[in-house]
Amino acid sequence: MAAVQETVDKVKTLDVDAYKYGFTTDIESEKAPKGLNEDIVRFISAKKNEPEWLTEWRLDAFRRWQTMAEPQWARVHYPPIDYQDLYYYSAPKTAEGPKSLDEVDPELLRTYEKLGIPLREQEILAGVQADPNARKVAVDAVFDSVSVATTFKAELAKAGVIFCPISEAVKTHPELVKKYLGSVVPVTDNYFATLNSAVFSDGSFVYVPPGVRCPMELSTYFRINERNTGQFERTLIIADKGSYVSYLEGCTAPQRDENQLHAAVVELVALDDAEIKYSTVQNWYPGDSEGKGGIYNFVTKRGDCRGARSKISWTQVETGSAITWKYPSCILRGDFSRGEFYSIAISNGYQQVDSGTKMLHLGANTSSRVISKGIAAGHSQNTYRGQISAHRKAVNARNFTNCDSLLIGNACGAHTVPYIEAKNSSAVFEHEATTSKISDDQLFYCMQRALSAEEATALIVNGFVRDVLQQLPMEFAVEAQKLIAISLEGSVG
């Protein structure tokens, strides 16, 4: 309950438009000229000293992208994006990667501080020796396009876990990158993923060797900082046979008037008996109270349960962005593999969310579970779009889907668009959906117990999303609870 109290305090201190992370860090950046062509792609690749094969890989993607059209099927509306009016590369200026935190630009560290990176991580960043028995979190911080601080490397190395910027992995572990990059989300997958393949900036690379349980939660905080810079994260996580890894992703962005494009790709590969848990708290600038500004978030996240009995679990709390287009999915290829998707998607103001998941059952005895909680307030539109399918060979495929929508106020909309497809008769798919409104009676009841309208709303909403919050690692759950209250601020009364 302390968290709710904190939430309440935080809500009190905020104005409707006072997006907390609306600041800019002044670090001289090095950027490529505006626009996109083969030269820019080569420039990016050259900047990163990439091997020839990767340069060609990017160029292939770029050529393919030029023949593609932006998808129009999502329930989101935005003015056409001028892809030639964006910057595709920018990096904070440092001669070489820092060898220790002392070498990290203090301005960056101050940024982390302003971001309210949880104390544990701040201590780690500050080099404070933590209690060795406490659960550890390793942070690979991406500031704009280049990783600047990677921690806990030694301890991870001892376990044989590779956790580094993908740009580094290209050089240090080219065989792994070459083998897995684009193997889950092919270069040709979709417009935004193809664009990402051509121009991806940086992101995390994780490899957990066979039988290893990753000794700590892996965490990345990244934020968009450079004006007009498209941000193209690329993350690749491989859990080898019998291994386990939990990865946390959280982000905030400074306030901007221009819309910013974000098109990330995340690929997960779980081999036999491996498990990957991927959690996201997304809090990018959603635009102001009139719907101006905000991040366009077009993300492709997909996990491949490649091995038998493997498991991939996505948990996401989405509160930010002007437009969210995101469907973390699982390909259930291995027999007895399992996919999970737990989602809280909150929209307020003029935000548009079109999010959900795909569970593609290919192997026998595969199972999946989808719990989605959509909350719409203000003038926002919140769509759940999900696809559950069973291949002919996916005998005994099982899915349970529950998607609940909660409406706050009279000007918002919640939509559910499920696609269910079974190509064999042994598949059992269950789909439950509800739509409800916070009732005036519930609010009045809470208010009669001394809670303000906002506190009451936060309490009721936290109850509504409880099933999903429980799936988040502890530190994230607390943060998520606060975010929920902040993002619903001004939606009642």
Next chain:
Amino acid sequence: MLEVKNLHVSVAGKKIIDGLSLKVADGEVAAIMGPNGSGKSTLSYVVAGRADYEVTEGSIRLDGVDLLDKTPAERAALGLFLVFQYPLEIPGVATMTFLKAAMNAQRKAREQAELSTPEFMKKVREAAAKLNIPQDMLKRPVNLGFSGGEKKRMEILQMALLEPKFAILDEMDSGLDIDALRICAEGVNALRSKERGLLVITHYQRLLDYIAPDTVHVMHKGRIVRSGGPELALELEKSGYADYAEEAA
């Protein structure tokens, strides 16, 4: 002291309370009785500040403080408590969580420090024991799947924890069997004090056998049509409300 003066209330253009005046002193237990549709529940909602009721005239004061321009939360912080006839369910929110949020919200409004977890737990355990509320019930979501009796006991538990200056019990007896009624009534009686006023709204004399009132008021068509001592309730039990209906008409 609760003081209602010449109160006129409409809902969607329809007049429900029509010039009601009422005073309940500190330590007094006043009962309001009346037939269905006389405006009893509306009175409790208007005092607590529920939206959608239009007060066209009159005033409501608690210890001299005008309540009408206050939000329901502010009224609660001033010490007003309503035992709901139909307590609301809040899925996913553990009762314990709810109790702590409510107590701390009240303390915050009064500029008191938050309760520590051990202090809070101790208070809740003691109060729950008196009302025969098992610990596992406190872990369940607020009122979700509770029986009528459990819901009312939970209301009285909240009343005990929030220690109101003035409490309104809106048809507390509805949906209660005789054992549950006795437990709830004992809980309420334990909370009677010289400082605390109570307004007991009921349709039946039955409840007043357990919670003995100091004064009894008969409400009809949105106003008090007769006031008296406990004997008035007994009289009503025999003769019904028909007489007052004629008087008022």
